[in-house]
Amino acid sequence: MRASLLQIAADPQESVNSRRQRVASLVREQAGADLVVLPELWTTGAFAYDAFATEAEELTGPTYEAMSAAAREAGVWLYAGSIVERAKDATGEERLYNTTLLLDPDGTLVRTYRKIHRFGFDKGEAVLMGAGTEPATAELPDTTIGLTTCYDLRFPELYRRLTDAGAETLVVAAGWPERRRAHWTLLAQARAVENQAYVLACGSAGIHADIEQAGHSIVVDPWGEVLAEAGSGEEVLSVEFDPAKVAKTREQFPALKDRRLGLDAPSHVAS
Numbered sequence: 001m002r003a004s005l006l007q008i009a010a011d012p013q014e015s016v017n018s019r020r021q022r023v024a025s026l027v028r029e030q031a032g033a034d035l036v037v038l039p040e041l042w043t044t045g046a047f048a049y050d051a052f053a054t055e056a057e058e059l060t061g062p063t064y065e066a067m068s069a070a071a072r073e074a075g076v077w078l079y080a081g082s083i084v085e086r087a088k089d090a091t092g093e094e095r096l097y098n099t100t101l102l103l104d105p106d107g108t109l110v111r112t113y114r115k116i117h118r119f120g121f122d123k124g125e126a127v128l129m130g131a132g133t134e135p136a137t138a139e140l141p142d143t144t145i146g147l148t149t150c151y152d153l154r155f156p157e158l159y160r161r162l163t164d165a166g167a168e169t170l171v172v173a174a175g176w177p178e179r180r181r182a183h184w185t186l187l188a189q190a191r192a193v194e195n196q197a198y199v200l201a202c203g204s205a206g207i208h209a210d211i212e213q214a215g216h217s218i219v220v221d222p223w224g225e226v227l228a229e230a231g232s233g234e235e236v237l238s239v240e241f242d243p244a245k246v247a248k249t250r251e252q253f254p255a256l257k258d259r260r261l262g263l264d265a266p267s268h269v270a271s
Ligand SMILES: O=C(O)CCC(=O)C(=O)O
Pocket: 046, 118, 119, 149, 150, 151, 152, 154, 175, 176, 177, 180, 183
């Protein structure tokens, strides 16, 4: 299987619409790949909080339209990173969500995923956006993917849920800051090793709202080996990988079968 990770910069000097067209051309250039992956919130930049409300769109808004046409013309599965989605919540109130779109080679929107772990603690995305509640997987012809976004990478229980649901390739769309780049690389490898799965983690380049992006998109195999890693600038990271290696690794080193579920609560001794 061949994947291309497009490590895009969201330069505020470039309009969102120009960036959509530029990214659509880059996607078209990936014809021949099986899967193309884009970063988190590449339209606005992951930290451009001021632009979230103005650039928010419906699921089938302008980003979907541009990406759908590009996926169809290139004939690729397109993990189109995330958009700022505007939608009604369960109470009928309008909310924003950090939502990933997955398009098939016909350009059809086959899966969405709303980021579950919002970043910012008591500011930024954590207050401006609603939280997703549904982990998501999708079956591609040669592998089942798990869909995740940026800060999710810090929460191993989500990746274990995806693995239990059949995911063999864990995809991460991110806008990860440079100052915590060491965590990014370490966590991508950890999620691959502990789940015996591929990790395809696509970061962003450039500077978003004064936050320097780490770039360093990375592809890790189920044994934890780094198959490819980008630098910090805009880059197309292309990689060939063998999806059958997941089953082989799980068979040859069956650690996942040794899980002890339903343990007693920890016994505690007070000092
Ligand atoms: O966890 C981190 O260090 C970065 C997370 C992040 O930037 C995000 O989710 O937008």
